[in-house]
Amino acid sequence: MSSKQQKSAREAKLAQARKEAQASERKRALLLAGASGLVVLFIAGAVGWAILSEREERAASGDLSAVKTFDYTGGNHVEGKIDYKESPPVGGEHNAVWLNCGTYDEPVPNEHAVHSLEHGAVWITYDPELPEADVDKLDDALPDTYTLLSPYEGDMPSKIVISAWGHQLEVDSADDPRIDGFIKEYRQGPQTPEPGAACTGGVTPETSLVK
The missing domain is CATH 1.20.5 (Single alpha-helices involved in coiled-coils or other helix-helix interfaces)
Structure with missing residues (x-):
């Protein structure tokens, strides 16, 4: 080739x-x-x-458009009884010691409960005349931490009021799906002034804590 x-x-x-x-x-x-x-x-x-x-x-979990909002700044600790604008209160001045989270069978001090809201707890208050079966439903709906449940001594706009720091929802039934929706939305939610702060190691009113 x-x-x-x-x-x-x-x-x-x-x-x-x-x-x-x-x-x-x-x-x-x-x-x-x-x-x-x-x-x-x-x-x-x-x-x-x-x-x-x-x-x-x-x-x-229901429509949360009925949630009312309030503008409060956290961290303002005072002594003594406080006259809150809202009933139940949703924020503002409060006692320096928070209320231990849990279920109570008697009204709890507002000043301590508001401090728990500052730590990210959701507080469910109800009319003392609410049937026991409905109270049990509310208790069953609560997660293990960062929640409060108690009867409320004072005027309330509805049978059941759910509060977080600066946020509040009024419902008339323990079966209302918005209760679960509110807890999911606001427990340790972005509105919390002191997220992750303790919900134990505070104060517990005598003889009123159920669990």
Whole structure:
């Protein structure tokens, strides 16, 4: 074979090799694009499912548009009895010692309970005449921490009032799904002046703490 023929053969082999390499690159690019597309679809599906689940959970927990909001700054400790604007109170001046979270069968001091709200607790107050079966339902709805349940001694706008720092909801039934929704939304929620602060190690009124 002449040198010219040999050169032509080498060029043909190189061309074939380049052609095969380009085909391999195109195939790999297609595979990567397909895999990336699947990842994107998976992420989009997961996000969509999470959003849908959250919407369904919130819908099941009731509409919280009736929640009233109040503007209070935390950290103002005072001694003695305080005349609160709201009944039950939702914020403002309070005793330097918080109320231990739990279920109470007697009214509790507002000044200590408000301090618990400052720490992120949700306080459910109810008319002392509320049937015991309804009180049990309220107790069953409470998580183990950062909640208070007590009858309220004073005027209330409804049979049951749920309070968090600067937020309050009035309901007339222990079966109202907004009770659960309020707890999920505001217990240790973003409105909390001192999130994570203790809800134990404070004060407990004598003979009134059930659990």
